[in-house]
Amino acid sequence: MLRETVATARLSLTPLSAADADEMVSVLAARELYTYIGGEPPSREELRARYERQAAGGPADGSQEWHNWIVRRAEDSVAVGTVQATVVDGGRVADVAWVVGAPFQGQGYAVEAAAGMVAWLRDHGVAEVRAHIHPEHAASARVAERIGLVATGEVDDEGERVWRTVGVERMETNR
Template sequence: ARLAAGSPDPAEAWGNWVLRLRADGALTGYVQTTVRPGGAELAWVVGTPWQRRGLATEAARTLLAHLTAAGVTTAVAHIHPDHHASAAIARTLGLCPTADTQDGETRWQAGLTRP
């Protein structure tokens, strides 16, 4: 209910989507974004049984395309240095690691341009 209500900050928008398999509708994970005037933060989570199928990459790529079409110009993700799968997804999306860290996670960032 809290996520559906949206951000209490009027300058910030939240987006939350669940991931389901096309074949059987199984709930496999989610993608999230927080959009602020300076850009958008992205997050993706896929349950262990469904990992290594490209689901997170497909969902994050779709989210990023949606944000780009909406005029968002910067995308950010915070990824733990030991989470190599998420780092690979970030690279696929065109994000690059920065020297900035927050709570032990590296900030990955990319500038976005409309197609």
């Protein structure tokens, strides 16, 4: 798969680079962002190192493809968050995640960005999309539901509930 910019009505998903750490460190600085995903706000250096690894696109063995985007408002290019997809199973399955900085939450950015990413994944041959969401993270559960994912009875090793697509038909109606 290619590293492409994805455009939605109000947002631009731009492939991340190490240089994005300078801007993203403040977007990801609120401690409440880590309540359900664990960890703590990264330093600029930690974020730069993480972005360098992620920009590589995946492990050398080719078992995964990593797609990471900075979510920017189209009107002013201000970064508001990130979306990511780890594509496995020969390009047929993607595990997705999203985070929107605290000052930008409640404006529909997570749903719009995640839906844009899922549409891009579909256009590039991904048949199944999954998200792993903490059972108490109601906001992420709403995002998953709005982009066409359904909660399953599965719980992963971290105690998160697995959400997944139920079929192409449902995804198509949410574009």
